[in-house]
Amino acid sequence: MDSLNLLSKLTLRRTLNAGKVLAGYYYSKWTRKPHQWGMPISIAIEPTTSCNLRCPECPSGLGSFTRETGMLQESFFRKTMDELYKEIFYLTFYFQGEPYLNPKFLEMVRYASQKNIYTATSTNAHYLDDKNSKATVQAGLDRLIISIDGTTQKSYESYRIGGELQKVIDGTKNILKWKKELRSKTPYVIFQFVVFRQNEHEVEEVKKLGRQLGVDEVKIKSAQIYNYEHGNERIPANEGLSRYKKTENGTYSSPLPLGGGVGEGCWKMWHSCVITWDGKIVPCCFDKDAKHQLGNLQEKPFKEIWVNDSYKKFRTSFLKSRKEIDICQNCSEGTKIWV
16 A cells, blocks of 8 residues: 555656656666756755664764754755655655654644645654644654664663654554544555664564554664774674674674675665755765765755765766775675564
8 A cells, every 4th residue: 555655656757757767876876976857856854863762873962963963844855855856756854863752843744744744753752742743643644754763661772772663553543543534545554663682572572462452564674883893892793683783703893794895785876865854965864973965055046966076976986996985894785684
């Protein structure tokens, strides 16, 4: 049902644009030179950098940003959507932070939905009270990812520091209740369980909990760990649940074998990008601190940034080898992250 909903967003113009993007990517791989045809088909935009939790692998939780922090303004969001909606058909309201902390978040969701864009977000579910849950369904949000990294309070708070598992469960119930009461097929509700050593024994339990509550899908996701080379207490003992593999000398290997050239199977530089709350364009979600700024929508229109010299230079380096790009060093693109 979720796939059919996504396909329903495809207009002729968006379909033709997607074809151009895909052709440009393969032509770039073949020539080993960047060719950008078409506009992005998918964009992530950051509602806020603020968060109510203090997750230890997250710059929002750690408060470790070197870039400015703040809230996405609704007027800026509307202007951006007015420029891009004819080509993009998938919009993720998430980069860093908790989206529901932005007081205009659901109004922005509604605006994108009115333009027939597939909308998705990820939340820790602590703000899914009855009022917000009803408003979420009414806004037309298509996909709601709920982070639930534990089935007991002890395992949950070992990573989601400051969080309450019961709030996650209650928020999930609220969303599902309003979907039923409003006779809505959306949002498609996903439980996302990120596997750490502290919760790896609960994988089957979270699947059972998802079935009991009635979510649409339970996804088991391997964790991204920043300091993994010499081991880390959060890396699962079961290698089948981890992105990192222990080598013969006792260290841990990168999730992606870099150095093969021509992008090593990643095409994000051609079909998508991330927009920070204040309008900076960065290559992808692994550039959490916006170190690779390719333009700013507060200064130039998107169509100009998308093909500017900074983007061409970055795509050239990307095609040569991702080994030299810092944000690619701990990237899971092209590897198994769903376990």
